[in-house]
Amino acid sequence: MLPGIKVKLTAKKSASNRTKNRIHEHGPFFVVKAAEGRHIPGLKDLLCILVRPLDENDDWLGWMPISEMEIEEVA
Numbered sequence: 001m002l003p004g005i006k007v008k009l010t011a012k013k014s015a016s017n018r019t020k021n022r023i024h025e026h027g028p029f030f031v032v033k034a035a036e037g038r039h040i041p042g043l044k045d046l047l048c049i050l051v052r053p054l055d056e057n058d059d060w061l062g063w064m065p066i067s068e069m070e071i072e073e074v075a
Contacts (some may be wrong), residue, residue: 001035010071015068029054
């Protein structure tokens, strides 16, 4: 997954409330800002990607755990 790619994120049923809430509050469409798949200690050391909402009026930026989401590339 490359930075700049637009994605639709869907939380898995087993996802944490944090993941579900972030997608509900800021998504479901995001642009990937960093896709190295970092392990973020504050997120149970899960492999994560950095995303920002496609909505230009929403300035949220955050790490989202890959294992808790379905990720679909969009045009």
